[in-house]
Amino acid sequence: EPEVTQTPSHQVTQMGQEVILRCVPISNHLYFYWYRQILGQKVEFLVSFYNNEISEKSEIFDDQFSVERPDGSNFTLKIRSTKLEDSAMYFCASSGSGTTEAFFGQGTRLTVV
């Protein structure tokens, strides 16, 4: 069964460092998303991506964040200068169209120290 894969599963980074989280969406999907879940809290939408551009972004997705689809398979989230409060679980998701459910990856746990 096709699945969304994310790497790494856990990343520890120093405050102020840049970090790139990687995702391989399901191959025939067209919409891609990043979500964030701070420990013990709800899942929050960050950004959606369609047709090689950002479709929608939340207030959380400020200038420190960027997304890219560098080739036909990968979808990345970059945080330019990490802060302690960026520590969270980051989920990538994809959907076949805008009207179907999103399938989530297993998440990347980001710890900023």
Place this chain on the structure above:
Amino acid sequence: AQTVTQSQPEMSVQEAETVTLSCTYDTSESDYYLFWYKQPPSRQMILVIRQEAYKQQNATENRFSVNFQKAAKSFSLKISDSQLGDAAMYFCAYRSLARGGADGLTFGKGTHLIIQP
């Protein structure tokens, strides 16, 4: 903006019994999707069930069913014959279709479901 409310932070049920998790939402839109996601301790988000707002019939998936009340903006999840593997956080989520689905999901805060053996 849409909001999703799950008023039960935690629920407990005996194995093999039935449990209902509550979810209400607020929207001015008429066309949208609703979902229940399960998050076990591994923290992966697993889709449990989906409901299209235009459908009057409640969705069912094996032991999982929903009670969708569009006028009341209520979307509860019923789990029948609860199993130990059902223990997890359950999140209710809303998806707007106003812009062709470009919007991400709006999640509730979740309900922690405990299964008592």
